[in-house]
Amino acid sequence: MNASLRVEHLNKKYPAFSLKDVSFEVKPGEIMGFIGRNGAGKTTTLKSIMNLVHYESGSIYAFDNDMTTHELENKQRIGFALSELNYYPNKTIRQLVGVTKRFYKNFDEHKFAEVCRLFNLDLNKKLEELSSGMKVKFSVAIALSHQAELLILDEPTSGLDPVSREEVLDIFRQIVKNKDRAILFSTHITSDLDKCATHITYIHDGTIAYTGIKKDFIDSYLYVKDTTMNKEVLDDYISYKELDGYIEGLIDVEKKDAFVKRGIKPQEPDLDQIMVYLERSKNSESFTL
Numbered sequence: 686m687n688a689s690l691r692v693e694h695l696n697k698k699y700p701a702f703s704l705k706d707v708s709f710e711v712k713p714g715e716i717m718g719f720i721g722r723n724g725a726g727k728t729t730t731l732k733s734i735m736n737l738v739h740y741e742s743g744s745i746y747a748f749d750n751d752m753t754t755h756e757l758e759n760k761q762r763i764g765f766a767l768s769e770l771n772y773y774p775n776k777t778i779r780q781l782v783g784v785t786k787r788f789y790k791n792f793d794e795h796k797f798a799e800v801c802r803l804f805n806l807d808l809n810k811k812l813e814e815l816s817s818g819m820k821v822k823f824s825v826a827i828a829l830s831h832q833a834e835l836l837i838l839d840e841p842t843s844g845l846d847p848v849s850r851e852e853v854l855d856i857f858r859q860i861v862k863n864k865d866r867a868i869l870f871s872t873h874i875t876s877d878l879d880k881c882a883t884h885i886t887y888i889h890d891g892t893i894a895y896t897g898i899k900k901d902f903i904d905s906y907l908y909v910k911d912t913t914m915n916k917e918v919l920d921d922y923i924s925y926k927e928l929d930g931y932i933e934g935l936i937d938v939e940k941k942d943a944f945v946k947r948g949i950k951p952q953e954p955d956l957d958q959i960m961v962y963l964e965r966s967k968n969s970e971s972f973t974l
Contacts, residue, residue: 689867708760709896714864718882719871727871742754789831797830818849838870875956907951923942924966935962
C-alpha cells in the first residue's frame with residue numbers, strides 16, 4: 686500500500702464557492718495538517734472524502750481502493766469525526782457505543798474500555814455532559830477500538846484548553862508511532878501543527894497552494910522584522926505591515942541576500958507567521974479608518 690489516502694483532481698461547485706482540482710495524499714506514519722482560513726474548503730474536502738457530499742469530478746482512494754466502489758470496506762478502516770459531536774446528546778457513552786459497534790466488524794469492546802480508562806472517559810456520562818476535549822477523546826477511542834488505520838478529523842483541537850490539546854497531540858503522535866497508521870486533521874491552530882504534524886496541506890480559496898513535508902514548507906520562507914524601516918526592499922516581501930518603529934513581513938528564502946546586504950537579518954518563521962502573511966498577500970481588501 687503506497688498511501689492511506691489519495692485525493693486526485695477533486696472538484697466541487699457551490700454557488701459562491703468551489704473546490705478546484707484538489708490533490709494530495711497521506712501515507713502511513715504521517716500526520717497531515719490540513720490548513721487554511723475559515724471557508725477555504727477544508728471541511729468540504731473532508732466530507733467529500735467520506736462521500737458525505739457529492740462532488741462533480743475527481744477520484745478518492747483509501748488504501749488503494751476507490752471510495753465510491755469500496756465505500757463500506759474502506760470505512761471499516763477509517764475513523765472519522767467532524768468538529769462537534771451533537772448526535773443523541775442525551776445518550777450516555779455506553780449507550781452510544783452499543784449502537785456504534787454494530788457498524789464495525791472488528792470492534793473490540795475490551796479495547797474500547799481500555800482506551801476509555803486511559804483517557805479518563807466516564808462511560809455513564811451523557812454526550813452533552815462531555816467537554817470539547819472529552820468529545821475528541823471519545824471519537825479517537827471509537828477509531829482505535831475498530832482498528833482504524835486512517836483517522837480523518839475536522840478541527841479536533843478547536844476549543845480545547847492547553848492541557849487537553851497537548852494530551853490529544855500526544856495521542857496523535859502515539860497512534861502513528863509504528864508507521865502503520867496515518868492521520869489527516871484540519872485545524873486553524875498552527876501551533877498544534879508545529880508540535881505534531883509531519884506534513885502540511887495548505888488550501889486557499891478551494892485550491893491547494895502546497896502539499897508536502899512540513900519542514901520544506903517552513904524552509905521556503907523567512908520572517909523579517911526590520912527596525913531600520915528600509916523601504917528599498919518592500920517589493921521583495923510577499924506581504925508586510927508597517928508598524929510603530931519597524932516593518933514586519935514574510936519573504937521567499939531566495940530573497941534573503943537582498944535583506945542581509947542591508948543589515949537586516951531574516952529569521953525562520955513559524956506556521957502562524959507564514960499563514961498570516963500568505964493570506965495577507967492574497968487578500969486585496971484594504972481598510973480605511
